Amino acid sequence: MVEDYRAAARRFSRRSLFATTGLIGLAATGAAVAAGVNAAVDAEDTKRSPNVDQIRPAAVGINPVIRTERVYSQARGREVDLVTILPPGVPTENLPMSLLLHGLHGTARTAAVGNISGILAAAVASRLSPAFGFVALDGGDNYWHDHGTGDDPMSMLLNEVPGWLAQRRLGAPGGMPFAVAGTSMGGFGAFVYARRRFEQGRPVNAVATMSPGLLTSWTEMAKRKAFLDADQWAALDPLRNLDKLGPAPIGLWCGDRDRFIEGCRKFIAAAKPEVGLITPGAHTDEYWSTVTPDVVRFLSRHVG
Numbered sequence: 001m002v003e004d005y006r007a008a009a010r011r012f013s014r015r016s017l018f019a020t021t022g023l024i025g026l027a028a029t030g031a032a033v034a035a036g037v038n039a040a041v042d043a044e045d046t047k048r049s050p051n052v053d054q055i056r057p058a059a060v061g062i063n064p065v066i067r068t069e070r071v072y073s074q075a076r077g078r079e080v081d082l083v084t085i086l087p088p089g090v091p092t093e094n095l096p097m098s099l100l101l102h103g104l105h106g107t108a109r110t111a112a113v114g115n116i117s118g119i120l121a122a123a124v125a126s127r128l129s130p131a132f133g134f135v136a137l138d139g140g141d142n143y144w145h146d147h148g149t150g151d152d153p154m155s156m157l158l159n160e161v162p163g164w165l166a167q168r169r170l171g172a173p174g175g176m177p178f179a180v181a182g183t184s185m186g187g188f189g190a191f192v193y194a195r196r197r198f199e200q201g202r203p204v205n206a207v208a209t210m211s212p213g214l215l216t217s218w219t220e221m222a223k224r225k226a227f228l229d230a231d232q233w234a235a236l237d238p239l240r241n242l243d244k245l246g247p248a249p250i251g252l253w254c255g256d257r258d259r260f261i262e263g264c265r266k267f268i269a270a271a272k273p274e275v276g277l278i279t280p281g282a283h284t285d286e287y288w289s290t291v292t293p294d295v296v297r298f299l300s301r302h303v304g
Contacts (some may be wrong), residue, residue: 063088064121068109071164073137075155080138081108082164085117087124090131096303097171098179098206099157099193100134101186104141104213104224111136113183113210114288119296129300135165135177143213143226144182144189145236157193158200179206179248179299183288184260185226187212187252191238191245198246206302208251208295211283214239214263239263242271249274251298253291255281274298 065086070079085100086092102111112134123129139153146152165175172178182190187209194207215221216239218230227233234240250273254264258281268276275298281287 062118062121062125064117066112066117073156073160075152075160076138076140077150080156081136083108083111083136084168084170085112085120085134085136087121087131087133090124092133093169094172095170096130096132096178097135097165097175098132098181098208098299099161099177099190100136101139101144101180101182101189101193102136103182103184103186106184106186108136108138111183111186113285114290114292116288116292116296119292123293123296123300129296130303132178132299132303133170134181135161135170137161139186139189141185141224141226143185143224143236144192145226147226148228154189154192154196157189158196176202177204179204179208179302181208181210181295181299182212183210184283185213188214188238192236194246194248194250195238195241195244198244198248203246204248205304206249206251206299207245208299210253210288210291210295211255211258211260212238212252212264212267214260214267216263216266239267239270242267245271249298249302251275251277251295253277253279253295255279255283255287257282258287259283 065088067084069082071082073080086095100111102108117134120129120134124131137153137156140151142151142153144153144157146154161177162171162175165171165177180190180193182188190207190209191212194204197204218233221227221233238245250271252264252268252273252275254261256278258264260283261278265278275294277291277294279290281290
């Protein structure tokens with residue numbers, strides 16, 4: 001299945017609107033947002049393609065609607081940024097929403113790697129994707145779980161985000177996100193979130209991870225000071241808990257020079273995700289910009 005997908009992805013990449021320099025440039029230009037909306041979201045750390053000439057004019061001037069608000073998280077014991085990324089020109093009431101989890105030393109404002117916000121806006125405007133949005137939160141540096149200090153970003157995602165979205169009339173009834181996406185540490189967190197949703201009897205529709213932080217050595221993971229000990233890491237490590245992730249389709253993209261490539265290769269071999277793609281690149285925004293069109297396309301297939 002993975003090899004079939006890789007072949008299809010290469011064909012799509014050559015033929016699709018997303019892969020053309022024109023659309024990527026337009027999407028990047030469109031990512032600059034009007035006054036009053038936070039535009040600082042770039043990161044630090046249809047099955048048949050439509051005719052490009054028919055779609056390209058619709059992409060001119062696309063601006064994703066990006067808003068940043070401060071909310072108080074009981075689970076984290078502090079105020080956090082809540083960033084919503086919405087496609088322009090569509091009704092937003094009950095708009096399906098996907099979580100977007102940042103990487104280590106990141107924030108909600110840096111979660112949208114690889115110009116995923118511009119790609120989403122262009123995809124929806126060009127009718128390559130049904131309308132949906134992203135929501136990003138400040139999650140700290142502890143791999144999206146309770147480190148034992150009472151700072152529990154996973155509880156925030158599970159128990160507070162739905163209420164915040166419902167207050168803004170976003171997401172499914174009750175504000176529940178339909179999917180979760182994450183990069184690096186956020187990819188690790190995305191797997192844990194999907195597991196918790198499955199355990200609660202309300203699984204997500206899809207899990208999309210870019211360069212997820214799947215390490216194979218406690219010596220390496222211990223350097224991040226994100227887990228109390230090796231046992232706590234083992235209890236949460238997606239590689240050792242594949243049977244607990246639930247039925248949601250999974251997409252995983254990783255560069256062949258990424259620091260997490262070994263763990264990602266092992267995950268693809270063992271979990272056989274719907275998408276398991278290793279392509280040239282490193283742990284950089286330049287690499288992520290080559291796969292975010294495919295990430296959006298993957299999520300769009302599971303909006304329903």
